[in-house]
Amino acid sequence: MRVDVLGVSFDNLTLDEAVDKAVRLLEEDRPHMMATANPEMIQKAAKDPQFAKVLHDADLVIPDGIGVIYAARILGRPLKSRVPGVDFAAKLMDYMAANGKRLYLLGAKPGVAEDAAKSLQAQHPGLLICGTHDGYFQEDAPVIAAIREAKADVVFVCLGFPRQEKWAAAHGAETGARLLIGLGGSLDVFAGRVQRAPEIMQKLGLEWLFRLYQEPSRIGRMARLPLILFQAAGARIQGK
Ligand code: UDP
16 A cells, blocks of 8 residues: 655555565566655655656655655654665665576766675675666666666666656666666765765664765755655645
């Protein structure tokens, strides 16, 4: 069952349940698309109907951001838990390593995906990374062909939203992969270019504050985020 949070519907699953669902999608012989959606993406979807449709049609949408959890609570439709994209990806890679599934890393600046691949293979022994490509390409066709030739089962599409979700929806089938996952800046984290918040801050729901401390230029983007809590309160009052 999906829970609507200001126009984006989320799967109401714990981290383990979300990984189980992804594994089921991976076993089905057709392409699937998955999104890790945060409050900024909800705000974008409200203004971009094409992006909203891509999220609506996605096979799995997980709440990656404490703001989504708060908004859902204010709406009176609480979600079970936050499912950070990086944690989700880590569990899925354990499954992939144990089951011989092939992972392709697409996105980030040149060199980052290669560094991410090395560190992920060290963290998940046996993980089969079948290819990498940076996210600053102009032509789609060669990238699609590279993923197809690599026989990828899963692609982490890390081009920033909404491009990554639109790209996965438009080209997923052509790549031959079973599961394409929009994962934002995760390759920068896996490659060690960006640090994740200390665990205590993650537990307290303060990952956003740590991110702001690391990248102060995000202040403009982030200043709009509390707005979704007001929007959620407004929608609740209007009985939506
Ligand atoms: N990126 C990319 N191609 C582009 C623009 C961005 O590959 O044309 C990458 C960028 O290098 C970064 C990721 O997409 O690794 C987006 O990171 P950000 O932290 O902005 O994403 P969020 O997690 O907020 O969606």
